[in-house]
Amino acid sequence: MQEIGKTEIWLRKHCPVYNSATKHPFILSIRDGTVESHSFKTWLAQDYLFVREFVPFVASVLIKACKESDVSDDVEVILGGIASLNDELSWFKKEAKKWDIQLSEVVPQKENKDYCRLLGGLMSSDVGYTVALTAFWAIEVVYQESFASCVEEGSKTPVELKETCERWGNEGFGQYCQSLQKMVDRRLLKASDEEVKKAEVVFLSIVEHEVEFWNMSSGN
Numbered sequence: 140m141q142e143i144g145k146t147e148i149w150l151r152k153h154c155p156v157y158n159s160a161t162k163h164p165f166i167l168s169i170r171d172g173t174v175e176s177h178s179f180k181t182w183l184a185q186d187y188l189f190v191r192e193f194v195p196f197v198a199s200v201l202i203k204a205c206k207e208s209d210v211s212d213d214v215e216v217i218l219g220g221i222a223s224l225n226d227e228l229s230w231f232k233k234e235a236k237k238w239d240i241q242l243s244e245v246v247p248q249k250e251n252k253d254y255c256r257l258l259g260g261l262m263s264s265d266v267g268y269t270v271a272l273t274a275f276w277a278i279e280v281v282y283q284e285s286f287a288s289c290v291e292e293g294s295k296t297p298v299e300l301k302e303t304c305e306r307w308g309n310e311g312f313g314q315y316c317q318s319l320q321k322m323v324d325r326r327l328l329k330a331s332d333e334e335v336k337k338a339e340v341v342f343l344s345i346v347e348h349e350v351e352f353w354n355m356s357s358g359n
């Protein structure tokens with residue numbers, strides 16, 4: 140029988156806070172079709188700014204993988220992630236036009252700035268590959284699980300938001316998150332107790348910042 144990984148243990152242990160991110164009222168309102176257009180527009184505009192800051196963070200994870208990982212697949216998976224972020228930024232610009240949002244005029248809100256500050260700290264060379272990779276996986280998996288729930292059977296997501304939800308809720312993105320999770324688990328198996336603890340703290344912190352990000356979007 141296959142042993143369960145550390146990440147699965149954390150997901151079970153921190154289930155209440157993880158669920159508060161992936162089943163946040165903002166996501167539930169998309170899923171049941173009651174989302175307010177101003178909330179969606181706030182999220183879209185703020186997330187564009189976030190993703191711009193996310194790119195250098197992922198690049199820093201790639202550099203750490205090149206230096207520290209003994210598995211060449213890791214580099215390929217992360218590089219694939221960076222390539223799709225290029226497409227993602229173009230998508231945000233196209234979507235902003237559709238919703239009449241002037242991206243050049245968007246100012247980051249406090250929750251967004253706080254989250255980006257956390258990313259900035261994780262880019263430091265003092266932060267090891269295992270911890271940075273854990274953060275990367277956590278950031279991606281919260282979006283994957285949240286948006287997947289908006290495209291599953293029974294959801295009443297408005298048709299004009301379907302494409303957004305598919306972007307992170309599609310099967311390919313789900314497989315990509317699973318690859319990241321396996322990479323994290325493999326690293327954690329070889330990590331010191333101190334490193335494992337640090338990675339768990341970072342995992343929790345990411346999930347909490349995701350909750351704040353949704354709160355900001357829905358105006359809570």
Ligand SMILES: Cc1ncc(CN)c(N)n1
Pocket residue numbers: 186189190193278279282349352
């Ligand atoms: C806040 C946030 N978290 C995660 C993702 C997915 N890359 C995102 N676009 N924005």
